[in-house]
Structures are given as C-alpha cells and as structure tokens.
Amino acid sequence: xxxxxxxxxxxxxxxxxxQEASISTNAIADxxxxxxxxxxxxxxxxxxxxxxxxxxxxxxxxxxxxxxTALSIVRKHRLWEVFLVDKLDFAWDEVxxxxxxLEHIKSDKLIDKLDTYLGNPRxxxxxxxxxxxxxxxxxxxxxxxxxxxxxxxxVCVGVNDSSVAFLKFLDxxxxxxxxTLKIVEREDFDGSMSIxxxxxxxxISDQIASNLYLEVLEKN
Amino acid sequence: xxxxxxxxxxxxxxxxxxQEASISTNAIADxxxxxxxxxxxxxxxxxxxxxxxxxxxxxxxxxxxxxxTALSIVRKHRLWEVFLVDKLDFAWDEVxxxxxxLEHIKSDKLIDKLDTYLGNPRxxxxxxxxxxxxxxxxxxxxxxxxxxxxxxxxVCVGVNDSSVAFLKFLDxxxxxxxxTLKIVEREDFDGSMSIxxxxxxxxISDQIASNLYLEVLEKN
DNA sequence: ACAAATATTTAGTTTTGTCTAAATTTATTT
DNA sequence: AAATAAATTTAGACAAAACTAAATATTTGT
Ligand SMILES: [Mn+2]
Ligand SMILES: [Mn+2]
Ligand SMILES: [Mn+2]
Ligand SMILES: [Mn+2]
Numbered sequence: 398x399x400x401x402x403x404x405x406x407x408x409x410x411x412x413x414x415x416q417e418a419s420i421s422t423n424a425i426a427d428x429x430x431x432x433x434x435x436x437x438x439x440x441x442x443x444x445x446x447x448x449x450x451x452x453x454x455x456x457x458x459x460x461x462x463x464x465x466t467a468l469s470i471v472r473k474h475r476l477w478e479v480f481l482v483d484k485l486d487f488a489w490d491e492v493x494x495x496x497x498x499l500e501h502i503k504s505d506k507l508i509d510k511l512d513t514y515l516g517n518p519r520x521x522x523x524x525x526x527x528x529x530x531x532x533x534x535x536x537x538x539x540x541x542x543x544x545x546x547x548x549x550x551x552v553c554v555g556v557n558d559s560s561v562a563f564l565k566f567l568d569x570x571x572x573x574x575x576x577t578l579k580i581v582e583r584e585d586f587d588g589s590m591s592i593x594x595x596x597x598x599x600x601i602s603d604q605i606a607s608n609l610y611l612e613v614l615e616k617n
Numbered sequence: 618x619x620x621x622x623x624x625x626x627x628x629x630x631x632x633x634x635x636q637e638a639s640i641s642t643n644a645i646a647d648x649x650x651x652x653x654x655x656x657x658x659x660x661x662x663x664x665x666x667x668x669x670x671x672x673x674x675x676x677x678x679x680x681x682x683x684x685x686t687a688l689s690i691v692r693k694h695r696l697w698e699v700f701l702v703d704k705l706d707f708a709w710d711e712v713x714x715x716x717x718x719l720e721h722i723k724s725d726k727l728i729d730k731l732d733t734y735l736g737n738p739r740x741x742x743x744x745x746x747x748x749x750x751x752x753x754x755x756x757x758x759x760x761x762x763x764x765x766x767x768x769x770x771x772v773c774v775g776v777n778d779s780s781v782a783f784l785k786f787l788d789x790x791x792x793x794x795x796x797t798l799k800i801v802e803r804e805d806f807d808g809s810m811s812i813x814x815x816x817x818x819x820x821i822s823d824q825i826a827s828n829l830y831l832e833v834l835e836k837n
Numbered sequence: 838a839c840a841a842a843t844a845t846t847t848a849g850t851t852t853t854g855t856c857t858a859a860a861t862t863t864a865t866t867t
Numbered sequence: 868a869a870a871t872a873a874a875t876t877t878a879g880a881c882a883a884a885a886c887t888a889a890a891t892a893t894t895t896g897t
Contacts, residue, residue: 485730504715510705
C-alpha cells in the first residue's frame with residue numbers, strides 16, 4: 398500500500414462511520430481536498446486490489462480486507478498520538494498533523510513495541526478507541542458526565558455551556574480538555590459527584606456534571 | 618524537499634565523508650541501487666534548488682545549504698535510533714531500516730521534544746555523533762580500546778580478533794556491540810585497565826583492550 | 838597520440854497520482 | 868415525462884521519479 402492509497406482507505410473508513418455505508422465520490426473528494434476525477438481513478442485501483450467494493454456511479458464501501466487495513470492505520474495514528482502527548486508532552490490539540498505522517502511508517506515490530514511502551518492504551522488523547530492488532534475495538538460515545546453511571550471513565554472532550562464563567566471555573570479547578578475523568582461516587586440527593594480527574598480527587602456539582610462532555614468506550 | 622530528494626542529499630553527504638569532495642554519478646547510483654541516468658536527472662533538480670554544485674561530467678558536491686539539509690536529516694535519523702534502542706528496546710543492529718523512514722517526518726517541534734526526551738544524546742547507538750539543531754557536531758573515530766587515553770568514552774563497535782574464544786569471552790562477560798564503554802584507569806605495568814561497561818565496573822587485560830574497537834568522539 | 842574502455846548524459850518511455858474539460862449517468866423540478 | 872441540475876466518469880495532459888537504449892565525453896592503456 399502506498400501512502401496515498403492508505404489515505405484514501407482511511408478517509409473511506411471515517412466517512413463510513415463504522416457502518417457498511419456506500420460513500421460517494423464527491424464526499425471523498427471534499428474530505429481529501431482533491432477532485433472527483435482523481436477519486437474515481439484511485440477507487441478503481443483500490444477495487445482492483447480488493448480493498449473496496451465499487452459499482453460505477455453507486456459509490457464505494459470497504460471490503461473486509463479494506464476495513465482491516467483502515468483499522469491498522471487508525472491504530473498506528475492513535476498510538477502515535479498517545480506517544481506525543483504522554484511522552485513528548487505535546488498538547489492534545491497539536492498532535493494530529495504529526496500523527497498523520499507517523500501513521501504511515503511501516504514496521505509491525507515498531508508498533509508492537511510502541512504499544513507495550515505506552516502501556517497498551519485503549520484510547521487516544523481525544524478519547525477515541527485504539528483498535529487492537531487484530532482489528533477489534535469498542536466504539537466510543539460522547540456523553541454528559543451527568544448521564545453516565547458511577548464507575549465510568551473517559552476523556553473530557555467538550556462543554557455544553559461555553560460561557561466565560563464556566564470556562565473560568567474549569568480553568569481554576571485545573572480541568573482541561575484531554576484530561577482523563579472517572580466517576581467515583583454520586584450523591585442521589587443533589588446529583589453532585591466525586592470524580593478522579595487525572596488521578597486527582599475532587600467533588601463537582603450536578604450543574605458542572607451536566608455541562609461537561611466525556612468520550613467513553615461503549616460497553617459490549 | 619521530497620522524500621527522494623532527501624535521500625539523494627543524504628547519500629551525497631555520506632559519500633563525501635565530511636569533506637568538500639566531488640562525488641561521481643556512478644558512486645551515487647551504486648550506493649542508492651539506482652541507474653546513473655536517474656541520478657543525473659535528480660542532480661539537475663537539486664542543482665536548480667541550490668542544494669548541490671554540479672558541473673556536467675565533473676560530479677557534484679553539496680552547497681552549504683545542502684550540507685545543512687543533510688545534517689538535519691542525519692540528526693533526525695540518529696535521534697530516532699536512540700529512541701528505538703533506549704526507549705523501545707530494539708537491538709542496536711535492527712534500528713536502521715525503521716530510522717530510514719522516521720528521518721523523513723516533518724516537524725521541528727517533534728524533533729526538539731524528542732531530543733529533550735532522550736536527554737540530548739551526543740551519539741547514536743552505533744557511536745556516531747548527533748549533529749546539533751544548527752548543524753554542528755564532532756566527528757567520531759574508531760579506535761582500539763588500548764589506543765585510547767584514560768577518561769575516553771565510546772560505543773563498542775567491533776572486534777579485531779574474531780576468534781570463537783574471544784567472542785565467547787565477550788559473551789560471558791556481557792560485553793556486546795552497542796554497549797557504552799568508559800576507561801576508568803590504566804595500569805602501566807601490564808596495560809590492563811578498569812572500565813565501565815554500561816555503567817558496570819570491570820577489569821580487562823591489555824589483550825582484551827587491543828582487540829575491541831570503540832567509536833569515540835574526536836576532541837576539538 | 839590514439840584507440841578502447843569507462844563514465845556520464847540525453848532521448849524517449851513508464852508508473853503513480855494528480856488535474857481540466859468534456860461526456861455520460863443519475864437525481865430533481867416543473 | 869421532459870427538462871434541468873448535479874454527480875460521476877472518461878479522455879487527455881502533466882509532473883515526479885524511475886527505467887532502457889543510444890549518444891557523447893572522459894579516462895586509460897599502449
Ligand atoms: Mn488524529
Ligand atoms: Mn485522535
Ligand atoms: Mn542508521
Ligand atoms: Mn546509526
């Protein structure tokens with residue numbers, strides 16, 4: 398697989414959203430900032446290689462082979478993102494570009510060793526799941542902290558209330574997007590809860606909990 | 618710079634051996650496993666970009682711009698090699714291929730952070746010097762341990778006597794190629810010396826010292 | 838000094854991945 | 868059910884990086 402082929406496969410995977418959806422030529426072209434005619438050319442090549450199912454004018458979908466290829470690239474991308482944030486101290490929102498390059502490095506041994514070195518992480522710095530070597534992974538969903546049961550663990554990925562007051566509160570309490578949050582206990586009376594944020598324990602009100610989004614793995 | 622241009626620049630740099638030498642088309646073609654005609658094509662392009670000085674039939678040499686470009690690639694290559702050995706636990710002789718890929722990743726921030734993370738190493742796992750960000754570095758030389766003054770530090774890179782007996786001795790005493798060795802003290806009487814091998818102290822005879830090669834940085 | 842050998846460049850193709858413009862198919866309106 | 872609009876494919880071209888075969892320059896041996 399060439400670098401360019403890998404990028405197409407990955408784009409088709411992401412546009413499919415986990416489903417076996419049929420993706421249009423124009424959707425791929427838009428996403429990749431290229432022309433529809435270039436997409437058609439590449440699709441034909443990928444079809445030859447049995448990476449996609451293609452019917453003229455009807456769009457493409459990944460074959461099982463294509464899906465596994467996509468997952469291996471996603472796995473590499475997300476492991477490198479973990480490396481950049483955990484080991485090299487990059488901020489969570491500046492790792493994507495570099496990971497786009499690193500994901501194309503070819504060496505199974507490298508990825509195995511990187512995975513081990515990082516402690517076999519299940520999610521990347523954005524809370525997205527990291528597929529296993531054989532292409533298995535749990536989907537992740539974005540939910541308000543207030544909607545999740547005790548014991549849930551995930552990554553802070555957004556806010557509902559983007560008022561200055563709320564953002565200042567988060568800042569003062571050292572809660573940043575990209576932080577890992579675990580729900581330790583909830584008080585039924587007022588909905589307040591005790592949480593672990595980056596391994597530090599603190600207590601938050603229901604009002605906070607219902608304005609903070611967490612990316613968590615779905616349980617099977 | 619494309620990946621291919623970078624590989625040519627790097628090859629010309631290595632063939633020049635630090636000198637301002639004129640490198641022949643065929644030498645580059647041999648080294649890169651390509652055809653002389655392909656080399657000529659690429660040389661013309663690099664000459665357009667002021668990376669090399671080129672006179673038809675007379676060979677090429679790097680310009681200052683080309684030399685700095687080469688050094689930045691060499692820096693990346695060697696830093697990644699340190700990462701692979703020190704952090705990911707690769708053996709010193711299995712890192713080159715992967716580093717050949719990693720050296721082309723484009724991100725100044727990445728290399729700065731990697732350098733810091735690795736503790737600003739001066740040499741790679743093969744004892745070769747790592748150029749600084751602005752292209753400065755000490756040359757390294759390969760010498761027998763017995764030829765070096767007390768205080769010298771370097772990487773074990775080869776043996777003079779490759780008899781089974783000597784290799785077995787090294788193995789039994791846990792001395793491997795790639796290990797870091799420092800000369801602590803020498804006994805004038807018999808030439809025996811006390812050394813630090815991977816931070817472990819031991820004593821070796823002159824016979825051992827005169828059969829083990831060390832790669833050390835030249836002092837300025 | 839000159840012929841033979843070797844090195845290097847030129848000319849013409851090929852493959853990959855992209856593009857524009859034109860043709861064709863599919864979807865949407867009236 | 869046309870007519871029109873939008874999406875998609877085809878045809879032809881181009882740039883990058885490689886190749887083969889042929890032409891030209893340089894070096895070497897006598
Ligand atoms: Mn990313
Ligand atoms: Mn991510
Ligand atoms: Mn190397
Ligand atoms: Mn090296």
